[in-house]
Amino acid sequence: MSETVRERDEVAAARENGRTSVLIIGAGINGISTFRDLAMQGVDVLLVERDDFAGGATAASSHMIHGGIRYLENGEFRLVKESVQERNGLLKTAPHYVKPLETTIPIYSTFSGILAAPLRFLTHKQGRPTERGAFLIKAGLTLYDTFSRDGGSVPRHRFHGRRKSLAALPQLDPDIKYTATYYDASVHDPERLALDVLRDGEAAHAGARALNYVEAVGLDVDGVLLRDRETGSEFRIAADVVVNASGPWTDLTNQALGTATTFMGGTKGSHIVLDHPELLAATGGREIFFEHEDGRIVLIYPLKDRVLVGTTDIEANPREPARCTEEEVDYFFALIAHVFPTIAVDRSQIVYRYSGIRPLPHHDDEAPGFVSRDYRIERRQDAGMPAVLSLVGGKWTTFRALGETLADRVLAELGRDRVIGTRGVRIGGGNGYPRTPRRRIEWLRQNVGDSARGRVLFARYGTRAAEVADFLAVENDEPLLGDALSTRELAWMVGHEKVRHVGDVVFRRTSLAFTGDADAEAIRVIADALAPLLEWDSVRTDAEVDETLATLREAHGVDAETASAL
Numbered sequence: 266m267s268e269t270v271r272e273r274d275e276v277a278a279a280r281e282n283g284r285t286s287v288l289i290i291g292a293g294i295n296g297i298s299t300f301r302d303l304a305m306q307g308v309d310v311l312l313v314e315r316d317d318f319a320g321g322a323t324a325a326s327s328h329m330i331h332g333g334i335r336y337l338e339n340g341e342f343r344l345v346k347e348s349v350q351e352r353n354g355l356l357k358t359a360p361h362y363v364k365p366l367e368t369t370i371p372i373y374s375t376f377s378g379i380l381a382a383p384l385r386f387l388t389h390k391q392g393r394p395t396e397r398g399a400f401l402i403k404a405g406l407t408l409y410d411t412f413s414r415d416g417g418s419v420p421r422h423r424f425h426g427r428r429k430s431l432a433a434l435p436q437l438d439p440d441i442k443y444t445a446t447y448y449d450a451s452v453h454d455p456e457r458l459a460l461d462v463l464r465d466g467e468a469a470h471a472g473a474r475a476l477n478y479v480e481a482v483g484l485d486v487d488g489v490l491l492r493d494r495e496t497g498s499e500f501r502i503a504a505d506v507v508v509n510a511s512g513p514w515t516d517l518t519n520q521a522l523g524t525a526t527t528f529m530g531g532t533k534g535s536h537i538v539l540d541h542p543e544l545l546a547a548t549g550g551r552e553i554f555f556e557h558e559d560g561r562i563v564l565i566y567p568l569k570d571r572v573l574v575g576t577t578d579i580e581a582n583p584r585e586p587a588r589c590t591e592e593e594v595d596y597f598f599a600l601i602a603h604v605f606p607t608i609a610v611d612r613s614q615i616v617y618r619y620s621g622i623r624p625l626p627h628h629d630d631e632a633p634g635f636v637s638r639d640y641r642i643e644r645r646q647d648a649g650m651p652a653v654l655s656l657v658g659g660k661w662t663t664f665r666a667l668g669e670t671l672a673d674r675v676l677a678e679l680g681r682d683r684v685i686g687t688r689g690v691r692i693g694g695g696n697g698y699p700r701t702p703r704r705r706i707e708w709l710r711q712n713v714g715d716s717a718r719g720r721v722l723f724a725r726y727g728t729r730a731a732e733v734a735d736f737l738a739v740e741n742d743e744p745l746l747g748d749a750l751s752t753r754e755l756a757w758m759v760g761h762e763k764v765r766h767v768g769d770v771v772f773r774r775t776s777l778a779f780t781g782d783a784d785a786e787a788i789r790v791i792a793d794a795l796a797p798l799l800e801w802d803s804v805r806t807d808a809e810v811d812e813t814l815a816t817l818r819e820a821h822g823v824d825a826e827t828a829s830a831l
Contacts, residue, residue, distance in 0.1 A: 270495050271800065275763075276476060279491075284503035285311040285472070287675055288489055289510055290481045290518055293323040293624075294459045295640075295659045296510030298668025300475065301466030303675060305685050309472035311502060312463075313491060315480035317769050319459035322512045323661070324773060325587070325621020327536065327575050328568060329552075330355050330363050330662045331449040334409050335562060342412075344639045348662045349412045352450050354688065355662075361694045361727025362458040366451040366566070368552040369434065371604060372443040374398040399424070399443045406447055422447035436547040436605050451552070453568065455661065456773040457725065460762060461693025462664075477763055484522040486649040495765065506678045508671065509655040512624035513583045519655060528643060528657045530627035535589035535620040536575035537597050539610065540781055544572050547605050555604070563600050569780050571616065574601065587620040589822065594618070616781025618822040626657050640667055642674055652678050694727020717748040725775070733757055745790050749782070750775065752794050759798045767792050767809045768816055778817065785826045788813050 272280075279285075287303055289296050292314030300312040314320070332349035333341070355363040375398050406422040423446050430444040431437060437444070452458055466473050483490035488503035511518040513531035520526075545567050552566030565574050574597045581587060594612065601610050626641070640658035654674055659667050669687055676683060691698075699708040705723075706715060712731040713719035722730040733754065742753035750770075758764040758774050770777075770791055777783040788810055796806045817823040 272493065272496050272498065273476075275474060276479065276493050276496075279311060279474060279476060279502065280498075280500040283501070284488070285309045285474075286504065286679060287311070287506045287508060288313070288481075288502055288504040289508040290489075291321075291510035291512060291514075292318045292459075292463070292475065292477065293321055293510065293512050294319060294455070294462070294661055294664045295512070295656060295667050295671075296508070297459050297463045297466070297475075298664040299508060299510060299671045299675070300473065300668075301462050301469065302668045302672035302687055304466040304469040304473035305687065305690075306672065306676065306681065306683060307470055307472075308675070308679070308681070309470075310466075310474075311504075312466075312473075312475040313479040313481060314475075314477045315494065317477050317765070317773055318463055318475070318763070319456040319773060321514070322531075322621045322624055323459055324456050325534065325536075325619055326452075326455055326661050327534070327564060328451050328453070328455060328573060329366070329449065329564070330452050332409065332412060332662070333660075334405055334447075334449075335556075337405050337408055341639060344663075345409070346412045347666055348660070349409075351663050351666055354665065355452075356450055358690060359452075359458055359461070359692045359695045360698045360700065362454050362461075363450050363452050366449050366552050367550065368447055368449050368554050368566075370402060370445045370447075370555050371430075371437060371441045371553065372399045372402060372445060373441055375400060375442065399445070402445050406445055409447065420448055434547070434549050434551070436607055438604055438606050446551070449552075451566070451568065452661070454725070454776065458692070460773075461695075461727075461729075464761070465693055475763075478765055481518060482521055484650065484653075488651075489522070504651050506675050507651050507653045508675065509653060510671075512659075513581075513622035515624070515655050515657065517583060519653070522653065524645060524647075524653070526643070526655065527627050528655060529583065529624065531581050531583060531622040531625050533579045533581035533587045533620055533622055534576040535579075535587075535593045536573055536618065537589065537594060537615050538568075538617040538619075538779060538781070539572045539574065539614045540616045541572055541608075541610060541614045544601070544605065544608050544610065545570065547608060548572065553604055565601065565604060569776055571780055581622045583622055586820065587622050588820065589618040589620040593620075615822065617779050619820070624657075624659055640670075642671060644674075654678075694729035697728045718744075718751075721748050722754075745794055746777075746782075746787050749777065750791070755791070755794050756798055759795070764795070765799070767795060767813045770795070771813055772816075778821065778823075781823070783813075783817060783823075783825055785810075785814060788825060 286309040289300055289312045292312050300310055303310045330352050332345050332352055336345050410421050425444050427442055463475055478494045480492050481489050482492045488501040490499055490501055492499045509515055509518050513529055516526050516529050548567050550567060552564055554564050556562055577593050598610050643655040643657055646652040665687055699705045709715040709719050713722050713734040722733055726733050736757050737753040742751045744751050764770055771783045772778050792806050792810045814825050817825045
């Protein structure tokens with residue numbers, strides 16, 4: 266940005282303070298979770314992110330909170346147990362974003378894979394892809410149930426033959442022999458859930474601060490050198506412990522800090538979002554989950570009146586931007602045709618596509634599907650320098666447990682004891698969340714109004730919508746984009762959620778891009794409304810519009826100026 270950009274007050278405060286007990290680099294969900302945990306212990310902690318909060322791998326997920334049934338074949342029983350416990354926990358602590366997800370597996374054979382699976386389990390080599398039959402899937406789901414039940418938090422799995430399966434899902438491939446159905450969970454707004462965790466951390470301790478658009482560019486005996494990407498200014502922060510939670514970019518961050526590491530070996534996962542009412546209806550409200558003949562895991566499921574289709578698992582270079590390619594789109598279309606052979610899909614129905622890099626550990630020739638989704642912590646400390654803890658691995662579902670583990674390592678470095686746990690602590694707008702339809706209607710009427718606008722606020726913020734509604738009522742509030750947004754809500758996002766760019770609103774504070782509602786007109790309306798709030802002149806406002814349109818086009822395959830997907 267231009268040098269004429271005014272330094273943000275929170276950046277000025279961090280620069281003037283000059284030190285913190287813990288500096289966390291990377292504000293994906295795992296860095297944010299660690300931030301909240303340390304803040305709850307009363308530790309002074311500064312979290313910095315070179316882009317926007319939850320804008321990297323965290324925003325490119327499959328929107329699933331799951332136990333990872335396929336990790337059983339990898340022998341990762343500890344991870345599966347932890348994952349299903351955390352999934353069950355999030356259904357209770359973050360019910361405003363995490364919802365039960367009925368999941369159905371179409372099955373084409375009875376005994377296929379029985380011989381191949383043990384070999385894959387022992388060697389972790391892909392070998393020739395072999396479809397899993399009913400016997401193997403039944404065994405896996407039975408074991409999954411033993412980890413997953415938690416006093417009945419989710420129902421046990423069930424099996425059906427062809428007749429019952431097609432009665433429930435009539436547009437499924439008629440060649441199936443069985444279906445298996447079990448429950449996991451989905452996260453409807455992962456970026457907003459991450460933001461809720463972040464705001465809870467800031468509220469927990471006055472010495473906990475978070476800065477977006479600030480990157481770490483060096484480390485010496487005087488501290489970590491940070492650069493404000495908005496003003497270009499640099500300043501140092503002394504810290505007792507540095508946590509590198511940069512996800513797939515962990516090695517690149519370590520390089521910037523002066524140490525060469527090869528911890529990471531991420532793979533690319535891509536998705537497409539379809540506006541396709543027929544396909545949406547065909548899913549019956551369920552996720553369709555299966556392994557394709559090439560050994561890749563595939564999911565098709567309804568979300569926000571759209572259908573999300575994913576994912577791929579391709580070796581990726583974190584130095585290069587991840588993009589969903591035309592070949593991947595063709596692959597997804599072939600998958601849909603395999604599961605729902607009578608439903609036609611074409612590119613005109615794609616409203617959004619996205620791709621991200623999983624923060625997997627370096628894995629040499631191990632097949633991507635068998636690379637551990639578990640996590641570990643690497644420590645390094647040079648003479649006169651603070652200890653640097655690098656997080657390697659991790660997944661969305663286990664962010665609370667991971668944050669607790671990483672925070673405990675930091676506390677040990679500081680010689681401090683844990684004073685409070687995070688298990689069972691409700692997150693943000695999950696506090697006091699009404700569980701039944703009747704109670705939700707009552708809550709809406711009492712707090713935000715049972716109107717279309719009130720329901721939008723409730724879906725976006727959970728019970729925090731009451732606080733937002735009070736803010737909106739203080740001054741004149743003009744609607745923007747119908748019920749989807751308003752002038753005062755943008756002021757809320759700037760003041761309370763640290764919005765700095767149009768893209769922060771379009772991609773992460775709302776679902777406008779995901780659902781295909783971010784056309785050029787909407788982007789211009791948002792930019793014009795943000796301009797007085799962020800002191801933009803007309804040149805800067807136009808630049809924000811152009812940048813957002815370019816991101817939609819280049820990163821997400823959407824030509825917003827013609828309101829159609831490429």
